[in-house]
Amino acid sequence: MISIIASDLDETLLNTNKHVDAYTIEQIKKVSDQGIQFVCATGRPFISIQNTLKEIGLYDKENTYTISLNGACVTENKNNRILYMQPMDHSLAEQIYKIGLQYDVCVQVYTIDTVYAYRLNDDERDFLKGRMQVKEIHETDLTFLKDVPIMKVLYENTSFDYLQSIDSSLLTNIRQACDLSYSSARYFEFNKKGVHKGIGLKFLCDHLHIDINNSMAIGDNINDLGTLKTAGIAIGVKNLHPLIKDQVDHICPYTHNxxxxxxxxxxYVLIKK
Incomplete structure (x- = not known):
């Protein structure tokens, strides 16, 4: 019996207009009313998804939860209370940041509540509109964040092949120290080694005394692999990235739109319950 559901947001729960449609909101309410945890699992900071939580009825609500920053942070939605966080080593984040400056990418640095962007371009501004706010920076190092936990770093470029070429040229020490993932057909993401959305799901299951076999994960992209591999049942949406189609138990015949x-x-939940 499913007791907890972790769903990705962008290109999964959210439509192209960055909202949740009425039918899906109705189904979320039904599972929540039956005591099943519906958890947003996102690569974005929890601060940036408050409007989505309002849409689905989980905003500032006790005993409901969010997995954010690719599993580097887990919060209770009531007062955004942090239950768990796994920041990167600062020197590692600095190294990744400086390498990114050598490529044709927008480099983004995520702290617990702020996203800093170096070389922010108009296309990325447009993509982020309605998703989250970023602070544009021009610093060539991260000294200004020396006392602030850094949760993840990413490179943005709309060419997946270009991002993969960067991936293939990474130094061994970075590969060994990071969990690497991709999302939204434009992001190459770096988290602390061992940190991914599945770790956040495992933490929540332990916190709530739920058997991990009674969990479900829903996603569309490579940065969802953590939850898809960890959950008892893994379901991809129709617009699932081709590289992870063999990692899910079922593929839904419908897209995020x-x-x-x-x-x-x-x-899979209400009818089978």
Missing amino acids: ENAVGHILHD
């Missing part, structure tokens, strides 16, 4: 998450909740 067709209430995929709502249909999954109805067909």
